[in-house]
Amino acid sequence: MTESWVRKTASNLRSRPELETRQVSPVSHVQHMLTLEEKRATPNTAMYAIEGGKELAKALENVSALIPLPFLSSFVNVGIKVLEACQDASAIEENVKDLQERAYNLVLVVVNSTIHEKTSPELRERIKALQCVLSDILADLAKIKDQRKMLLVFFPDLNKGRVDKCVGRLNEALEKFQLASQLRAELHVEDVLVKINSALLPQLDRIEAAVDRFSQPHNSPHPREDMPLPHRIFCGREDLVNEITSLLATESTSRVCITGVGGMGKTSVGLAVAESVINKKIFLKKHVFWVPCIEAKSPDLLCRILYAQLRVTAESYDTLGPLVAELDSSKQRRLLLLDNFETPWLSGEDQTKVFQILVRLAELPHIALLVTMTSGFTPQDIEWYHRPLAPLDPPAARDAFKRKYRDAAGGHGLIADGPDLDELLASIGYIPLAITLMAASGGCLGISPVDLLRDWKEEGTEMMSGNQTRSMDDTIRLSMERGIVKSNPEALQLLAILSLLPAGTIGSNLDLWASSLTPSRCHAAVKTLCTAALIELQSDGHFETSRIFVRPTIRSYMSHKGRIPPETRDQVHDACYKFVLQHKSIPDDHKFKGDLEALASEEINIQALLMEIPINAPQPNAVDALIAFSLYQAWTKSSTVVASHALAVARAQDDLHVAVVTDRRAAARRVAEAHRSLALSLLRLDQYDEACVHFEEASARFKNLPGGADLPCAGEASMLLLETRMYLEPFSAELESLAQEAQRNLSHDRTDEYHVAHGFLGLGIFLWWSQSPKEEVLDALSAAKEIFERLGCPKSIAMCLYHLARTYAFHGEYAEALPIIKDASEKAEQSGEVGVTLLRTLSANARYLIVLGCYDEASGVFARLLPLSQVVGAPGSIAQDLELLAYNCAAMMNLPGARVAYDGARIQFIKIKSTRLGGDGVDRCTDNLRRLESMAEMTQNGFSQLMRPDPMY
Template structure:
């Protein structure tokens, strides 16, 4: 018997069956192999199966031997197909035998023997019709047949390889076809994507995969990793994977390649790497596209295409996988591995926040990470040093070998034929390179006003095709974000690719954009202006910080001041505000400035704007200095004082002194009266008259003159309602609610403070929204409306984090701790009090901060001694400001009233909390 030889024949034929040059014979051999394997597995009635196996072994051997070198005719094809059907039926019977449970085989032995006998009978009948009896009696050795088989197939394999060679390089190329490079040894953050693409290639219906992305994103690395994975998982044999370079010139050689690939049905994988070269730079894109289409029509050929582009070639059902930057953890891992490799095994020591800053600045782009880490490792320098070099040299510091320079990668993308043929595209690329956060499709009207909409859309498409820009969004161009990666921005900046005219155009567009959206919280368009400025905030801040002290362009300093005020209302920062003051002072000191009054006004406005940001950051003493300076300068303007502006600065100074808490009531009352007088000097200006009433009414409420406070506050609210001023109306309601709640009237105060929240939301002023939400949440807790309080607390905490004020965050956490105590959540209360205490400690130099630290520590000490929260323990908690806490509690925390539900009796010098 030839069981061993049958195994050898099956193994040998399986390796080459799909390469047999006669398609129907290949199918016949495949089913024959499967029957031989089934015979070996169906061992329940071994002798009978062995006889069947012997006959099929001889049949396959003789059929292959008799046809491999001969011309085939229709009659031979028909007879082989008949045998194919008989073998398929036999395979089905053997499968039924194999699938029976072992315990039942003994009971079905006779049935199985009968089934095998019938298989032999059907086979004999088919052989007689095939008229091969004489050949079957001839003894053949498997080695002899395989020699003949290989002699027939090797030329075809050689032809495929030759076709690949010829197809993969241009005519008259002096260089041989490159071997497929090895995958990178350092490969991080792409494992999931590699596994996903490998799975796609394993299935014929999804085996057209295109990986796109900007230069340096690691597309070849992913492609090679996919190939390695597919080979390891036995999806493709290594010899059936090809790495091709397609060019337009190689179109003429495509015919033989397609013919050879089509003749062989063995699955193959073609990796078309850097496909953008022929696709975007070739003279005849149509021919290149036809190459892809013809290859895609071969169902057994899997295509993996990588290209520096934002689009896939059309008319093919691609599985498109755009390649994104690495996520921060993977980027850190890749950097540290490459650094260690370049440093001869020495680890990177400084891998804290400075490394995160470096990786963020280069956009987490794999090639940039690899090159900059290699540079750092070779020189043994820190991420801080590398970041400084990056800012000074840009992509020029990222050089590897000739093919891995970041500059060369970007330059090749910019020199694609599709880009060079569109001058508007290069202009738009320069404009976008000056916008670090990109912009929306709608806002391109601002940044590129000289490009008509139709030409602008064409330029966007060209740059996307070349992967020099990217879009992020919901698919609608108007609201999607158009942006350039940091490496391309750096290349454009350091390679003098941005003209002076373009720079001036972008700066002018920035100033005009800011001034177009300049408004105050009581303007009806304030909320929309905030949203517009927020959409371009990073770009605006970057461009404004480039404004030189000298050689100013029109509107530059006005834009600086306007943007400083915007930030004071959203997320306070002193960076732009300080620069605005520096530039304004330089203009005032310039002897060549003709309009001295305008220059002096700008200095006063810059002081006021900087003071508002300092106040928002709880830097009270510094804020007072700038408010006082602003008041003095507004009063001393050449040609006459601006009392309204001086009055607004006085209101902010009054607030700041109330936060500090060191001035007496009489001193603050004098300042409040001055603020009201300045704001109300023109009785016909209803808005500023109402602002004066609000200033004085707020002071009266702070000093606990509650009955006196309600009159000016109510009058101011009526005027603001008539003028439709949501922000100031919200401030009036805030103080009125606080007055009503002072003696425990929380139920009466709640609808008033809810009205304040509604008006604050209508305005959009973040700081105003946070302080009304905080008080609203507090009243809801005291009224035991815990579900509603929880929702408001969540929103308040989020907004206070956005504002960045330590006091706001501390007050939010303390309120959360008190809420946790109210719902008997002991662990939650402990954690929140700890967080609040840490935030209060940041402003411990103020009485608000020191009182907050003392309250939180006092409450924590009490909670540490208990194992379970109850109503008695909750009633002993010191309540957050502003409830029931006297001003002198900062001297002795235990002097504070401890019951949240108790009626508070306050002196005129009661607590001064931040007017949030």
Template sequence: MPGCFGWWPPKGPPKTKRVEELATPSTAMYAIEGGKALAEALQNVSDLIPLPFLSSFVSVGLKVLEACQEATAIEENVKNLQQRVYDMMLVVVNNSTVPVNEKTSAELRRRIWELRSLLAEILADLAKIKEQRRWLLVFFRDLNKARVDTCVVRLTIALEEFQLASQLRIEASQLRVEDLLSKIKAEHASLLPQLDRIEDAVKQFSQPHKAASRREDMRLLPPIFHGRDALVQKIALLLAAQGTSRVCITGAGGMGKTSVAVAVTESTIINNIFPKEYIFWVPCITAKSSDLLRRILYTQLRITAETYDSLDPLIAELDASKQPRLLLLDNFETPWLSGPDPLEVGHILRRLAALPHIALLLTMTSGVTPEGIKWEHVPLPALEPAAARDVFKNTYRDATGGLELAATETQLDNVLESIGHMPLAITLMATCGGHLGASPDDLLVDWRKAGTEMLSGGGKGRLSMDDTIGLSMERGVNSDPNAHRLLAVLSMLPAGTTGENLLKWWAPTIHTSTHAAVETLRTAALIEQDHGPFLASRIFVRPTIQSYMAHQDRISGPVRDQVHHACYEFIMRHRSIPDDNRFKSNLDALASEETNIQGLLMEIPVDAPRPNAVDALIAFSVYQSWTKPSVVVASHALEVARAVYRNPHVTDRDAAARCVAAAHQSLGRSLFILDRYDEARTHFEEAAARYRDLPGGPDPHRVGEASMQLVRTWTYIGTADLHSLVTEAHANLASDPNDRYHVARGLLGSGLSAAKEIFETLQNDCPASTAECLYYMARTHTFHADAHATATALPIAQAALAKAEQSGETGLIGHAAGLVARCLVVLGSYEEAEKATERSLEASQALGSPLRIARGLELLAYSCAGRFDLPGSRVAYQGARGQFTKIRETLLGREGVERCSSNLALTEGLTVMELDQSVFSRLEKPSAIY
């Protein structure tokens, strides 16, 4: 298959290689896999070769490799550079071991000295990159790529010249490099021949927020895996070629599609093209809609964005890097065939497939794949008899604790033929037989008693997965109502749950026998449980079993109602505000079940929601606005609330109207956090109006809170009469003088000291509102922009940050930390300012707000300039400008772009030595609003 690896980025002059050659790691691949131990072994070998400069050359090369290891924030380029250095060291050491005459030796010494000088220059370049602040590398590694690319080009040219000069000797001894590597590995076994791979860049700020969903690791191959080697090789070769890199593995549930796909990702062919860090596991079993599929893609691919509601940021980041990536989308039938919006799911897949350097590997039960993509379909057959026997015997032995199966090959073949040689069916039957000590004949009798239904899938002698699972359930599950009910409950929780939450929330009615039910299901191989104590371990249903339970009404109406009720109760029990001391622990609790909760909430029908569904939807959307705003959930909450309010049969009109107002307010908050101020304003205005016109009379406190949010929104838009809005908000919040909490909330716009005193006297001391008071008090001092006022503001801002941390409200933490950083910059404490800026940026990235990120980066840029760090300042200004550009339709966005552009122009062409106090004083200061 010529050209099979044509899309692999070249590492030198184009060369044509056969697949068979590339399936075996090359010299360079061995060098990479040898890692630091192999490089140090080269150092030892070079010390034994009596050639001047050789040991010094290898020593400098090692330093370059170490520098590459530290500069991981620009990973693809550094990997390429590191490979070039490995190549050069191997070639030079190899040529140095060949006997030469005196004239040739002098020429070789000269060339080695030139290469050493080149490595020293490159080491200096890497040192300059390393000097940049960690934040600059993490956020803007692309801006350093040109420098690294230049190093790679220089090394490539030098290596080609060296090889050309030594061509005759290389041709005569081309096998000596391989021999040398073998010798090194043999003689230096004590150096631990572990693979020392370069890790992914520490991109903590390009990671999706933990509340979005829990990132899942690539599945492991089952301990017993036989009979698929040829198929794995075939799929790997298809993925290796760009023209056939869209592969879909299809087959019935339980045929082992996931195991085969995982084996493909571990094959030598695939690992030679896609480094481990560029192979991504995308479990689609929990993706019951296109929205959940997008969120899972962001999480698994370690890409962050302002919101998960659009695929554009993910596509843009994948497109920006041409590094080949392999995406394994497992159980794709869930979003594609079972979700409510298959057209949108197909659109997502087509956008991924449009990127030529992205290889796609799907597993699904059906061969009906999304149109517009040229798929290579690989139907997964049943196991061959010999492999099926091995799987059954090994599984049976494990289930019995080490006893071998006592049966003839014919007896075993009869059972295997009756269940169609399906891997999961074999596993289930062998596990069941092992636990019971049953013989193959006994198992065959049981299967025959099940009747013709057991042969309903795949023709004579073949069983469907439903039949196989049904038989497994007959082994104790169907006769145990608690186990059957527990399996139904767990099948509705795609992310699984902890033993503690299972007992307390999801299955409290079977509390007295939950452990026995879990053991029954585990024995039947219907569920899995992580290692560790029961309460802390995660219990989940295998994907094929979940699919089995989800169809043909195998989950009863009462169980569905119970799980949905538990979901709503869980949300409402963990609903709190940032002034509540339980707020932080409630956030953690909701985050632990977020995938399950969102999946259940999005199932709520618009026309006939269950009791308490609307309240739960609104409460959960408010929670997401505090963690990672999602307009999808908030919009669904508003749609359901409106439908309930319009229903003429609803008797409590006041409660229904309150839900619509609250849904508007929640959606407005999410839009505000995402810097969509005009849209947020409309929903805050609608919320305030509806709270005024409630059927049971106005709710002034709610009107006041919505008005306060409207004030903040207009502050960013910049055109409203804020005085009248603040007055109205204060009047509504203070309407009941006996409600001291709301009276103090009303003073946030005009009487900060009085508000602070009230909050501090209330129970729980209201950490969020107190932090808000302190924040605004400190900010009023910073408006004077002089050192004395700023010195007064600093301790107040630091106290605000401490209170914000106590509350746990992410947005407030970001604001307070940003204000602390601004005070420190004005006072000239740039090192301390950068630490505070890092905290502010952490919170801003968690929320996904471009404005907040832009402000933090602009402040970082100004701080770098104050330390006369010109490269760092430029990189941060460029990043800040990019974030401001995202919200250029707002006044703050346009002003931010202009400031950053002006400061970049001022420093353009300057050297580090030319950046002095006179230049720094002419830089435009960051925006005063925090």
């Protein structure tokens, strides 16, 4: 920078032979120089005019604050541009050479005058006038240069006149400058050079000495570090880099702060931006400075690092004054990349002083600031363009993983990169550093994503080790050791709590999980952890509904090596069990809908905590919470994971053979309830055979409870067993006997109207299925409906209405069935039990509309039905609904829609092909697809040839 230009200029001026103190004529001078050229191969005078002038101009520009030559470098620069333009306009060489020599002499004379005369305001104005003349001449020369070469060859006189006018303007300006006599006496050019030599070289010597002192200060402020190279594997951030580059290109938007948790790739983005602004010539390479702040644990150390990285020296490094003055002395734009700024911002005890340093830098408009910091908030009172970093999207994460894996494996690519890799990337939260370290580990050892996922679950972030600055554990540990975190014990306690919640939680539920913290202390802890980027807050403007969560890498780090105290873990588990049991209800309860919403808001967290319950040593209420939650899932989106674990824990507790009879009864009841819960989920998933096994076991266990049978519960299990077997078997005396037994058990206590009504409902369903007389079916269903209406049970009323409508539809009375099924849908909505009841009623509604020819109205029903069917996830229901859609599309002459829907239905029917429903469905869809493939367009005749969905009631 300054040092190299000064030294080069001084060396050039000292070494030129024409600067010897002797007088020669212009001719003899040129001859002398030609002789030297031949003997020494040194540049001639014209070359010195340009090259030496360049060096002089740059030296004057860079050290103008150190020597008494104000405003001079701008003038010399314009002169140099004129000399260069003269060289380019070579088609009329002799004329331009004359102009070139006069311009060179002018620059020398002005420099000489400035050195030997007092720089009065009048002299400055005269020099400014000359500069304007030079600028006009430069414009004329640019026009000559832009002409096509053919024009310059055939019409050279056009430009001769233009150059002559330039020379004339130059002479006229010189007359006004009152130095024309010196320039006309061309014999005295050497005198000018000698005078410049004698006057300027001593000053250059002093400048060079000053540069030497500053380049090798007596007390180096801090070891200087070179900017790292941008990361070679850089995926998924290109748009962000381009956006930040555009912001930095303009002074008004050149304050950018990148924030995010440790390992999110902030430094990588910062380095990529630095490379981008250089490549796009927004900043010169020498004007882009990387300032590593990771060791700047105090304002004083930050100040010294700034001095070192910006190559600024001073007598003292205790204040920022000399550095700011140096930056302000030149208005050349510069970029400061303050990397890992969280260290001075969050670790030091005096954040005010750190902020003052940042403000002083930000006050210089031509200094662009790009700050990266592990934080959730930017420093206040500066107009930042805040860009918080999110994880990579899945495609970019896959690309980054595979490229790094290939690198580490010596060019051998990852073979198994399907769903297993997706699961691995999701488990580490798509965080760039975690991806890089995981891929490097896998590639180095040549192991698969399956093995890496196993290691991750066992070892966590410990397996992600690189060098000291690239270890995931070290990255997280540094964030936790920030002064702002260590000074707030509640923050670490809250971090431990939130680390047990994989989905985070909303602000209004913090009192549920962190009941030991007061609201005010909890809010303060949230702010501290967000500031340190250990947690993240997805705000919607209201704290109560904003989501607070911890990234997977930090959660994994916390879960190992006893970083979460046992008492904290027990507290969170107890809170989970209490929360589930507080919201335990059945679909006919008036609070069921609200309970579903509450459990849904914490479903992922609850499942994760419940699955941690040990089989042999569960805490109090653990099994009850497991069973209650598995029932909740059966009513919403069925899953056998929690239900199977509930059964395993309940069995282990029952095997303890507790001596007290009441405890034995409670333990045995839990096993029966767990069987029933698991069976219900299996039924919802169309896994009928397995469901039958557990319904039978549940019914038997309820009958054989220690201390006496629970017949109503046994009757419920038997009635569900009957419903399941009706999917698998034709009518038989055995099923009729099962129906009668189930109703007797449900009606055992005549005062228990709720179970009595369920007995009538189950009987009515069986009578309909066994094709009993219509009146018998309607009587049983109507009796059940009347009791449920009296008790105010919306879900059960909806089921009664559903089966009443199906009875009318079965007998072809679709006009009577349609209003009943619509009422059933309204009751199902009211109950909140949308997983089965609403799904069934909507599906029946679509069937009846299709049969009645109301295809447009049926299309409206499908808009609600199909997404709900997908959520529930039962292949049988999905298949039937898609087949209905296909048939409705065909009826509306939509041939492509019909083909797509039939194909989707066939795929779902294949999943349950072993059942009668599945086998028949595959045959119908296959046959209809074959018919549709032969059609060029759908016609009414073609539609009539399609097999109708079965059943249509």
